[in-house]
Amino acid sequence: MMRTRPLKVALLGCGVVGSEVARIMTTHADDLAARIGAPVELAGVAVRRPSKVREGIPADLVTTDATALVKRGDIDVVVEVIGGIEPARTLITTAFEHGASVVSANKALLAQDGAALHAAAEEHGKDLYYEAAVAGAIPLIRPLRESLAGDKINRVMGIVNGTTNFILDKMDSTGAGYQEALDEATALGYAEADPTADVEGFDAAAKAAILAGIAFHTRVRLDDVYREGMTEVTSADFASAKEMGCTIKLLAICERAADGGSVTARVHPAMIPLSHPLASVRGAYNAVFVESDASGQLMFYGPGAGGAPTASAVLGDLVAVCRNKLSGTTGPGESAYAALPVSSMGEVVTRYHISLDVADKPGVLAQVATVFAEHGVSIDTVRQQGKAGEASLVVVTHRASDASLNGTVEALRSLDTVRGVASIMRVEGE
Ligand SMILES: NC(=O)C1=CN([C@@H]2O[C@H](COP(=O)(O)OP(=O)(O)OC[C@H]3O[C@@H](n4cnc5c(N)ncnc54)[C@H](OP(=O)(O)O)[C@@H]3O)[C@@H](O)[C@H]2O)C=CC1
Numbered sequence: 398m399m400r401t402r403p404l405k406v407a408l409l410g411c412g413v414v415g416s417e418v419a420r421i422m423t424t425h426a427d428d429l430a431a432r433i434g435a436p437v438e439l440a441g442v443a444v445r446r447p448s449k450v451r452e453g454i455p456a457d458l459v460t461t462d463a464t465a466l467v468k469r470g471d472i473d474v475v476v477e478v479i480g481g482i483e484p485a486r487t488l489i490t491t492a493f494e495h496g497a498s499v500v501s502a503n504k505a506l507l508a509q510d511g512a513a514l515h516a517a518a519e520e521h522g523k524d525l526y527y528e529a530a531v532a533g534a535i536p537l538i539r540p541l542r543e544s545l546a547g548d549k550i551n552r553v554m555g556i557v558n559g560t561t562n563f564i565l566d567k568m569d570s571t572g573a574g575y576q577e578a579l580d581e582a583t584a585l586g587y588a589e590a591d592p593t594a595d596v597e598g599f600d601a602a603a604k605a606a607i608l609a610g611i612a613f614h615t616r617v618r619l620d621d622v623y624r625e626g627m628t629e630v631t632s633a634d635f636a637s638a639k640e641m642g643c644t645i646k647l648l649a650i651c652e653r654a655a656d657g658g659s660v661t662a663r664v665h666p667a668m669i670p671l672s673h674p675l676a677s678v679r680g681a682y683n684a685v686f687v688e689s690d691a692s693g694q695l696m697f698y699g700p701g702a703g704g705a706p707t708a709s710a711v712l713g714d715l716v717a718v719c720r721n722k723l724s725g726t727t728g729p730g731e732s733a734y735a736a737l738p739v740s741s742m743g744e745v746v747t748r749y750h751i752s753l754d755v756a757d758k759p760g761v762l763a764q765v766a767t768v769f770a771e772h773g774v775s776i777d778t779v780r781q782q783g784k785a786g787e788a789s790l791v792v793v794t795h796r797a798s799d800a801s802l803n804g805t806v807e808a809l810r811s812l813d814t815v816r817g818v819a820s821i822m823r824v825e826g827e
Pocket residue numbers: 409410411412413414415443444445446447449461463477478479480481484502503504505529530533586587588589590701702703704707
């Protein structure tokens with residue numbers, strides 16, 4: 398039976414995501430009420446610039462005093478889509494203290510302070526849901542936390558940042574320049590308020606921390622995630638990738654060690670074979686590969702950024718949290734019981750594609766090969782190209798640890814025949 402008294406929702410932030418949340422709450426009001434079993438009412442909208450025209454939002458709901466809104470005492474659910482650490486963190490904890498559950502899309506905050514926020518939610522018997530924080534519209538947090546709760550996940554590898562996938566795809570498929578592609582991604586609402594978070598890999602690293610924590614039932618913080626951005630990927634790298642039958646993607650990879658005793662999480666550009674399903678993920682789409690003991694391989698795919706797709710995930714959480722409220726329960730909290738240590742990047746084992754600028758003279762190849770052998774890094778293929786006096790040497794290795802590879806590169810740099818290391822790219826997904 399439908400309850401007539403509405404559940405009250407406070408919306409913190411009404412930008413790219415928040416405006417879509419408000420629009421769908423209005424246009425789909427009847428459907429939402431039917432799914433929840435009670436109507437939901439937008440009780441207030443906190444923003445920074447109150448005079449900005451906001452289509453469909455009654456002016457009397459708009460406030461700049463987010464704190465007063467969450468302290469009202471009659472709010473059932475706070476939807477936080479402001480972003481960043483503060484004031485979002487304080488507003489969320491204040492919401493719990495004043496009787497509201499929280500839905501958030503804020504991966505930066507969850508990756509940094511997830512443990513404290515979960516503890517605050519639990520202390521007050523409230524929900525903290527954040528499906529939208531990882532991979533936009535794609536249902537991922539709930540499948541990992543609930544549907545796969547009976548399985549053992551060993552690896553999660555994916556494209557989790559729409560902006561950088563959009564840029565890399567444009568560079569690869571149209572030859573567009575980096576800045577031109579970034580400007581377009583920003584105009585389309587994919588980029589963070591500060592796009593450095595996207596292009597330098599911080600956003601993907603935050604998502605990797607959240608995914609690793611949930612997948613392996615442990616605690617992984619942003620600082621634990623190895624991170625490289627994609628600003629240094631060049632058209633020459635794409636040309637090298639093509640010669641290998643590969644393309645380049647910014648990947649987030651979370652792995653459980655073979656002995657199960659530790660985990661790693663990393664974000665960096667990588668070459669992946671064109672035949673791999675992740676290679677065909679275009680534009681701002683995201684996709685995440687999950688490997689587990691019983692299910693084998695699963696792939697989750699869909700729009701990873703943008704107002705409406707992200708709002709879809711926020712509203713899914715809103716429905717779930719409202720249902721919990723009506724039935725007097727809370728959803729599954731966090732599952733960080735395994736307390737697995739996070740190993741350093743040096744222990745990660747993968748293949749590498751290394752491009753060296755070398756002097757074109759007899760013996761260079763042997764000298765370079767010796768350095769690889771001395772560091773225990775086995776060479777798969779070597780290709781030399783160039784004109785008299787200067788050349789480039791492209792070395793593709795077999796699987797080796799990052800620590801061994803770093804030692805090799807350091808030693809290569811000290812050879813007088815090696816003029817520079819043009820690029821080092823990991824090769825994944827083979
Ligand atoms: N955009 C996307 O594709 C996705 C975004 N996210 C996450 O969603 C969140 C929101 O992102 P997005 O909508 O793109 O961001 P926007 O920058 O578009 O919107 C931020 C909103 O927060 C408001 N705001 C900022 N500071 C305050 C404050 N101190 N008090 C009250 N309101 C404030 C802004 O007000 P005003 O309008 O007045 O400026 C604006 O309405 C972030 O955590 C982001 O990481 C997650 C997945 C995808």
